[in-house]
Amino acid sequence: MNGGEALVATLLEHGVETGFCVPGESYLTVLEALRQARTRLRLVLNRHESGATFAAEAYAKATATPGIAFVTRGPGATNASIGLHTAKQDSTPLVLFIGHVPSHEMGREAFQEIDYPTAFGPMTKRVIEVLRPEDVAAATAEALQLAVAGRPGPVAVVLPEDVTEGEANSVAIPKQQPRSMLAPNAETVAAAARLIDAAEYPVIIGGEQVNFESAHDALARFSEAAGAGVVSAFRRQDILPHDHAANLGHFGLSLAPYQEKFWADVDLVILAGTRPDGATLQGFSLLRTDQQVIHIYPEDAAFAQSSPKVALAADLAPSLEALTKRLNSAPSNSRLDWREARHREHIAYATPGLDETARCLGDVDMTEVIAHLRRRLAVDACTVNDSGAFAGWLHRYFAYQTPRTQFAACLGAMGYAVPGAIGAQLARPDSEVVALVGDGGFLMTGQEIVTGVQQNLPFTVLLFDNGMYGSIATHQYRRGGREAMYGTVMNSPDFAALARAYGAAAWCVERTDEFPDALDAALAEAGRPSLLHIKTDMRDLNASGPQMAD
Structure with a gap:
């Protein structure tokens, strides 16, 4: 078994069924292994590397599993990088396999060589450079696992040509491991519940983790128990049905007039599985100093942008379920009436012919x-x-x-x-x-x-x-x-x-x-x-x- 065959065997062991590519001579053994596995893994030939990574990113959004793309070194990798950047900011699991120059040419500015950790480090969770054929399988498994761990995101795996061509010997193919759930801290949940019970007009901003974790029902139950309105983060409008009683619309690049008006009333903001991105947060000007913030997110770094009163460094679904159980009081009539009025404004704003x-x-x-x-x-x-x-x-x-x-x-x-x-x-x-x-x-x-x-x-x-x-x-x-x-x-x-x-x-x-x-x-x-x-x-x-x- 060579390094390319070990890579494909690991993908199959981990249930990968689809990949996207633009071919290159730097990973010919991978292409041959994919050809031999064509009845089990569908390889889509794209016309540009950005097309391959964009397609992989959308596939990953649909399946909540890592999207897979293959490109060649240098120009191929830089063409593909827009998909890495998209997956990073969208928190989408994606693994990009990059064929690279032979290992003995690395570090010499060889033909089409790039320093991938330097170039791609800021737009990925990690750049993994594999230097031995017998390490390809383990690196592939690590990338697949890392892409979905905590906050999902892209991982780049750099494969020198001689590494995929070389003999991997009788390397063991790693088994697929389930994603580890990040459970919320009970004391932190209790502190968040107290803030919710005490708030007058709480609003939830739901983001990417709702879809990734299939937390839609948990979000709906929590919004009903808390009597809180729900706003979808930028381009996350599918997290709650449009006509659900808690739905208050979508925060895009600018707020609608009714949203600007109701935001002045909001005293508690619950960031639910959303990174604090500049679009949703209106250039980071949305959150006011007089508002309390609860932020639920599986990556601590996000809290630096939201400065929450309560930070739950955890997965969203178990956090919402724990909060729903921990609330001590039913929502007040005034809170529910306020939410109902804002929901009617949302429906009116989305009705053609009224503006x-x-x-x-x-x-x-x-x-x-x-x-x-x-x-x-x-x-x-x-x-x-x-x-x-x-x-x-x-x-x-x-x-x-x-x-x-x-x-x-x-x-x-x-x-x-x-x-x-x-x-x-x-x-x-x-x-x-x-x-x-x-x-x-x-x-x-x-x-x-x-x-x-x-x-x-x-x-x-x-x-x-x-x-x-x-x-x-x-x-x-x-x-x-x-x-x-x-x-x-x-x-x-x-x-x-x-x-x-x-x-x-x-x-x-x-x-x-x-x-x-x-x-x-x-x-x-x-x-x-x-x-x-x-x-x-x-x-x-x-x-x-x-x-x-x-």
């Missing part, structure tokens, strides 16, 4: 497009959204009802949607998968649609084309009007023709009333991706308005 300020000006009404998508898709459908101004309409008007159905780079990386749809569709073969992407994001990784064609995956891409980098152009317009929009307006190709050239089905949508039939046709496609080229108006800047003046 004249946000009215679209173009022939395609983005509000109506998302409203129809909300009506048309099954409750377990998965949306995979890129970053861009168009995403604001999805965040505002789409109603998530089922756990683990929202896939997005909370990091804000463009180019996520199409490769992410590949990962989501492979993990959820029986669910509708719809990718939403702007023209700018598609032009970064849209070629991955041909990967979907080769893999016979029936996901649908909704491509919103406004001929500009909308988010940046909006900031420019707000500062200086149309004349300030510089370096952001671009030409677009015929995206429908491009998709057809890749082998996908495609339609063009130029008016709102054309969207329903086109969507039906796209969703009816079997065995290949489909794309709707939706031509939007650059005057429609965002979902909250105001829009660009004529």
Whole structure:
């Protein structure tokens, strides 16, 4: 058994069924071992390394198991690094295997050599460099275990070419070990419960650990027992059903007017399984000095940003269950009435047609497009959204009802949607998968649609084309009007023709009333991706308005 075979044997022993790659001569023995294991482990050939790591990241979000990607040294690894960065900030388990220069060339600035611990250390949980063939299996098992331990995240495994080519002898393949649960401290739980009992208007901000730990029921029970409202952290809207009585909406890059108003009332903030990211916390300005904070998270470092009164360094699900049992009093009527009023405001804000300020000006009404998508898709459908101004309409008007159905780079990386749809569709073969992407994001990784064609995956891409980098152009317009929009307006190709050239089905949508039939046709496609080229108006800047003046 050589090092490459030991790696693949370890993946199989740990239940890995899918991997993503761009091939390279630095890991040929790994590719051969994957070929021999092709009936047990599906290898997806991507067209760019960022596509491989984005797809692996989405697959990991869907399964709560490590996403697996393989790339070659130097340029291949740096291309893949955007997926590592995404997995780090999104707390997603991912293992990236990097073929490297032979070990005798290391440290000499060899062809395509990189110092991976220095380059990738800040965006991973660990960089593991393997220097002996007989250590490959143990390093692979360590990476898989580390990716899911505590706060999940990415691990990079660096494999010199001679290490995967070399003889590993009769090395033992490590058995899969269950993830260790981090139980909460009983005294700390009691202190948190006292704060909750004493609060007037507590609000929970739920984050990534809800999905990773499948803590949805625990979150719902805790919110009901405490009478607390629940806000989803940035792009975590699938942690609680949209119409659940505790749901108070989503904290995105800015707060909605009703959220700004109710936040002034909140005296206790419960950060539930969310790292204190800058988007959710509004540039770290959200938490006030007069608010008490309880923070539940499996990584101590997160507490430096939230300065909690009570810090529970533990897994979320057992912490919420312990808190629910420890509460001493039922929520007051005033707390429940306050929450009910805020929930009604959340529902109203997500209802199309009630906000004249946000009215679209173009022939395609983005509000109506998302409203129809909300009506048309099954409750377990998965949306995979890129970053861009168009995403604001999805965040505002789409109603998530089922756990683990929202896939997005909370990091804000463009180019996520199409490769992410590949990962989501492979993990959820029986669910509708719809990718939403702007023209700018598609032009970064849209070629991955041909990967979907080769893999016979029936996901649908909704491509919103406004001929500009909308988010940046909006900031420019707000500062200086149309004349300030510089370096952001671009030409677009015929995206429908491009998709057809890749082998996908495609339609063009130029008016709102054309969207329903086109969507039906796209969703009816079997065995290949489909794309709707939706031509939007650059005057429609965002979902909250105001829009660009004529």
